[in-house]
Amino acid sequence: LIRRVADERPSSSAPLIELSRLLAATGDTAGALSAAQNAVGRSPLNHHAHQQIPSVVADASDVEHQAAALARLRSLDPSGADTRYYTAVVAFMRGDFHGAAREGEATVSLDPNHARARNLVGAARASLGDLSAAREAFAAAIAIDPQDPSPYVNLGRLHLQTGAADAAAAVFSEALSVRPDSADAREGLAAAFELRGQSDRAARL
Secondary structure (H helix, E strand, O other): OHHHHHHHOOOOOHHHHHHHHHHHHOOOHHHHHHHHHHHHHHOOOOHHHHHHHHHHHHHOOOHHHHHHHHHHHHHHOOOOHHHHHHHHHHHHHOOOHHHHHHHHHHHHHHOOOOHHHHHHHHHHHHHOOOHHHHHHHHHHHHHHOOOOHHHHHHHHHHHHHOOOHHHHHHHHHHHHHHOOOOHHHHHHHHHHHHHOOOHHHHHOO
16 A cells, blocks of 8 residues: 555655655565665655665664665765764674774764764774773763663673672663663663672562
């Protein structure tokens, strides 16, 4: 039905955006990208049409599908912040932490308020053993978007890694205040309590 509406309204990008979302939800990455690109072609100034392409990249089910989606995005916007960010995502998923850090930092240079990029830089830097830079990146991500629990969890895990149980407990508690149903934050807080010798508190979580 959505495809027919898109065909019947050749001047409107809205049906193509919805078609792209539907195809992405069903795992048809190639079809979702094609519909998103067609939406951009119909309405080059439509912000929602442009945003659908990186959304498809983010929702791709595995590294290879993300890489294919990224190639399409790169062809449309070779040096944009979203392109650099998703290049970093694919690099990280492939274990290329140097590449992930480089592309993530390039994203931040283009968009200093890109919280997800800063969070990804933190994860890449932590994987490379640069814990100071990782802490700074996670803290920056939290400052930009304090409602996203992910950088709290990552920072908490970093504190656990270095044996800083009190700092870890504080950060995981903050994550739970943001997202009370976060299993990662709850598990992290339990681990922090265990590290502090408070097994009884850990068991109650």
